[in-house]
Amino acid sequence: MGRKKMISNKDVLRFETRKKIYHFIKNNPGLHLRELVRLTKIPKTTLKYHLMQLQKLDLINKKNDSKKCLFYPTDKLGSQEKKILMLLRKKIPCRIYLHLLTDIIVSASEISRDLEITPSTVIYHLKKMVEMGFLEEAPYKNGKLYPFPGENYHYDRKPVTSEKFYRRTNQDLLVETYRIMIKYKDTLPDKELIEIYEKQWDEIQKYHKESGKSNTDNNLHGNDRLDVFLNIIKEIFPPPYQIF
DSSP, rough: HHHHHHHHHHHEEEEEEEHHHHHHHHTTTTTTTHHHHHHHOOOOOHHHHHHHHHHHHTTTEEETTEEEEEEETTTOOOHHHHHHHHHHHHHHHHHHHHHHHHHSSEHHHHHHHHHOOOOOHHHHHHHHHHHHHHHOOOOOEEEOOOSSSTTEEEESSSOOOOOOOOEEOOOHHHHHHHHHHHHHHSTTTHHHHEEEEEHHHHHHHHHHHHHHHHHGGOOOOOOHHHHHHHHHHHSSOOOOOOOO
């Protein structure tokens, strides 16, 4: 087994093109063949040959996503990270995820309106995100919509009929997805848009940290702390550019 690994490493280093492909996939996992051709500028036939050899050496593997094959290094990403990258590498789900960074609770019609995407397409991707564990249907009771699992904080809304609202299910998953998005932003859709969000969140965190040091907000708990945070957000992004 050790001999095979030593030969594998030698084989990767022997051919510059294969070495380039391997390191590119290692640094940019989850790309499909067409994107690899575009970004590496290696002819398709040459790229396919070296990909096949790298798979034989067990240095990369591929995962089918609909009709596309996505390529990953075998020793770098866990299954959860792969699932997240599969989501982010698609333009529409990536935009919906960015929307979730700035909206605690969403409906298909609101996303369709804000992102100018057909409702049927939005509903399709929201269902996929529910299956992945990013979202769940938000409970609506007695004119109140609850955005946070396990908490009593709520929005007062007019009666909701057949429309479903969705909320985040797992804050840790949201944070992990954001980390992965920033790490691989150079090869994700809408890099410029991602950088705008990155800058906004950096400013929000900085502002929130400085505000906490200069007043008594740290003594607040629960809904009071959330209200303070939302007010800080509104100060940074005043109407009509509020992000909450």
